[in-house]
Amino acid sequence: xxxxSVGNQRHRVVVIGSGFGGLFGTRHLRKADVDxxxxxxxxxxxxxxxxxxxxxxxxxxxxxxxxxxxxxxKQKNAQVLLGDVHDIDLVNNTVTxxxxxxxxxxxxDSLIVAxxxxxxxxxxxxxxxxxxxxxTIDDALELRARILGSFEQAELATTQAERDRLMTFIVxxxxxxxVELAGQIAELADRTLDGTFRTIDPRDxxxxxxxxxxxxxxxxxxxxxxxxxKRLEKMGxxxxxxxxxxxxxxxxVVVKDADGSTRRIEATCKVWSAxxxxxxxxxxIAERSDGTEVDRAGRVIVEPDLTxxxxxxxxxxxxxxxxxxxxxxAQGAIQGSTYAAKAIKAGLKGQTPEQRAPFKYFxxxxxxxxxxxxAVCQIGKIEFSGFLAWLAWLALHLYYLVxxxxxxxxxxxxxxxxxxxxxxxxxxxxxxxxxxxxxEEVQSDQADADELAAALGAPPGNNSKPARVRExxxxxx
Ligand SMILES: Cc1cc2nc3c(=O)[nH]c(=O)nc-3n(C[C@H](O)[C@H](O)[C@H](O)COP(=O)(O)OP(=O)(O)OC[C@H]3O[C@@H](n4cnc5c(N)ncnc54)[C@H](O)[C@@H]3O)c2cc1C
Numbered sequence: 001x002x003x004x005s006v007g008n009q010r011h012r013v014v015v016i017g018s019g020f021g022g023l024f025g026t027r028h029l030r031k032a033d034v035d036x037x038x039x040x041x042x043x044x045x046x047x048x049x050x051x052x053x054x055x056x057x058x059x060x061x062x063x064x065x066x067x068x069x070x071x072x073x074k075q076k077n078a079q080v081l082l083g084d085v086h087d088i089d090l091v092n093n094t095v096t097x098x099x100x101x102x103x104x105x106x107x108x109d110s111l112i113v114a115x116x117x118x119x120x121x122x123x124x125x126x127x128x129x130x131x132x133x134x135x136t137i138d139d140a141l142e143l144r145a146r147i148l149g150s151f152e153q154a155e156l157a158t159t160q161a162e163r164d165r166l167m168t169f170i171v172x173x174x175x176x177x178x179v180e181l182a183g184q185i186a187e188l189a190d191r192t193l194d195g196t197f198r199t200i201d202p203r204d205x206x207x208x209x210x211x212x213x214x215x216x217x218x219x220x221x222x223x224x225x226x227x228x229x230k231r232l233e234k235m236g237x238x239x240x241x242x243x244x245x246x247x248x249x250x251x252x253v254v255v256k257d258a259d260g261s262t263r264r265i266e267a268t269c270k271v272w273s274a275x276x277x278x279x280x281x282x283x284x285i286a287e288r289s290d291g292t293e294v295d296r297a298g299r300v301i302v303e304p305d306l307t308x309x310x311x312x313x314x315x316x317x318x319x320x321x322x323x324x325x326x327x328x329x330a331q332g333a334i335q336g337s338t339y340a341a342k343a344i345k346a347g348l349k350g351q352t353p354e355q356r357a358p359f360k361y362f363x364x365x366x367x368x369x370x371x372x373x374x375a376v377c378q379i380g381k382i383e384f385s386g387f388l389a390w391l392a393w394l395a396l397h398l399y400y401l402v403x404x405x406x407x408x409x410x411x412x413x414x415x416x417x418x419x420x421x422x423x424x425x426x427x428x429x430x431x432x433x434x435x436x437x438x439x440e441e442v443q444s445d446q447a448d449a450d451e452l453a454a455a456l457g458a459p460p461g462n463n464s465k466p467a468r469v470r471e472x473x474x475x476x477x
Contacts, residue, residue: 010035010077011348014095014108016085016281018045018068020330021114021318023402025337030075032345037106038068039097041084045071045402046137049330052177053413054140055271056147056184057192057423061137063410066403081106085115085281090288090311110313110344113281114337117319117328120277120297127248129437131170131270134177138436143271144425145432147185150269151193154200161266167205168267170253172245173274174211175218176368179228181271182209183370186235191421207237208265210255212244212274217368217376219327220383224376227385231370245274276328282320289314295322304358305343306336312353315340326361330400335361367393372418 011034015022018040026038044065053059069080083097083104088111095106119133132139132146147169154166171182186207193202209216209232216232216239217225229239242258252266278298286292286300290310293301299322302308306315306323317340318333326332339359346356365379369390377389394414401407417423 011109011344012037012107013110013112013344014039014106015112015114016040016095017114017116017318018042018080019048019114019116019318020333021116021337022112023068023071024334025112025114025317025341026072026078027075028338028341029344030077032077032341033348034077034344036078037081038072038078039081039083039085039095039106040068041082042136043067043069043082044137047401048135049397051134051137051140052180052184054137054425055134055143055181056188057144057426058184058417059410059413060425061141063406063413064401065137066406071402088113088281088285088288090285090314093313110315110347112315112317112337112340113285113320114318114333115279115281115320117276117278117297117299119272120275121272122275124248127245127272130250131172131248131253131272132436133272134181141428141432142436145428145430146269147188148426148428149433151197151200151202151205153268155197163200165251165266166268167200168265168269169205169207170265170267170270171207171209172253172270172272174209174216174239175273176366177273178209178211179217179232179368179370181273182207182237183232183235186232186237187371188423190236192423192426194421208267209237209239210243210245210253211239211241214241216241220366220368220376220378224378224383224385228368228370228376231374235371276319278320282316285314285316305353305356306340306359307353315343323359323361327366329366331364332361367396369393
């Protein structure tokens with residue numbers, strides 16, 4: 001175990017997470033008289049709203065996920081550490097992160113926790129094996145390989161039933177991510193892949209959007225939801241509402257309809273975008289605070305100044321915080337972390353926690369694309385859709401994309417995809433489909449071995465069955 005030491009007496013801020021909350025909080029402190037350590041288990045700042053475009057071959061990972069280290073190169077008061085935070089000590093004010101076998105302890109005076117949320121399968125985690133979520137770069141690449149791989153297999157299929165199963169794509173959850181994904185899979189099949197196979201016609205692909213509730217884009221209201229549904233249906237997407245997925249396996253899903261009856265849909269490629277669960281660090285912080293609780297999704301019910309009870313120096317922001325009226329969106333994370341950074345700066349000037357004004361969220365609206373040139377947009381009470389909404393979506397996403405180069409390359413990618421039929425990022429490998437499951441297997445072997453070792457009284461960490469993998473980890477580490 002190593003301890004991060006800071007060689008001077010400046011106020012130490014630790015930021016956990018390099019998403020919207022982590023990065024914007026860190027950048028807001030760039031001129032402050034503090035030393036910042038940003039710790040994240042991913043080495044990039046991921047722009048999640050465009051993940052679906054990586055999954056469907058429009059953008060590359062580099063365009064939506066610049067290396068955090070490069071983004072913060074010029075911010076001399078910030079250091080970036082790669083590591084999975086697994087312990088937060090609110091008594092001694094330290095954070096412990098792990099990279100491979102190495103634990104690093106980083107002390108803090110102020111802490112901003114922005115570790116976001118992950119996919120929720122509502123207690124059915126085994127669904128993930130066959131229906132990956134859409135939260136990480138790995139998810140997007142895996143999905144791209146699954147989508148394109150399904151078409152490749154369909155070209156070789158020997159029976160109609162097999163071909164139909166391979167050319168049916170199921171998206172579970174009709175929120176913005178589900179809507180955007182369904183639209184893009186349909187466009188991929190109809191425009192980009194059209195004419196590229198000889199046995200199958202990609203335009204025959206079925207894209208099915210399953211939603212457990214009664215509407216598409218529920219939180220955006222009935223008018224925009226109906227517009228989005230109409231446009232999707234025009235593109236050939238089959239929308240099935242009040243359809244609860246009760247089981248998922250390699251070859252399909254089981255759906256329970258509103259009348260209680262169940263049916264099965266055969267489909268090889270499934271994607272899950274139906275729910276989120278907060279990062280487990282939320283529960284840990286709440287349990288170690290002086291009475292803070294988490295909500296049903298595991299988000300921390302923070303104080304009005306976004307801190308936890310008894311620890312006015314510990315801020316929880318972004319998708320990990322639970323604040324009434326603040327949605328799990330980029331704006332919530334950016335505004336929350338900016339508020340925390342301002343509170344830290346004010347503290348340096350003598351402001352006490354009691355003097356802090358409560359956090360106020362300013363709702364800048366929400367939007368979702370449906371297809372090229374078509375989106376729905378809600379800003380306050382104003383709702384609009386179509387090309388104008390799509391232009392607004394385009395401008396906003398470009399504005400928030402981090403990095404000058406990312407913006408230019410992204411515009412070129414959009415130009416190629418939206419004006420022409422081609423997509424520039426159609427590479428996919430078998431490894432992308434299987435890597436997640438292989439890693440999970442290795443990790444479960446590790447957990448088994450650690451459990452056995454603990455039962456025998458040995459410390460965990462070096463008892464894994466796949467010794468070859470651990471050997472390699474040691475070499476890399
Ligand atoms: C597919 C998709 C589409 C979306 N579309 C939109 C949209 O159109 N508009 C919109 O406003 N919002 C959208 N969102 C939501 C938006 O992306 C989130 O609200 C926002 O990213 C939350 O920011 P955050 O900083 O709280 O968390 P995140 O951005 O998720 O960042 C979490 C960070 O914490 C790190 N981390 C997690 N656990 C640990 C740990 N134990 N140790 C160290 N680091 C850790 C992660 O690596 C990551 O860097 C979308 C989300 C998804 C998934």
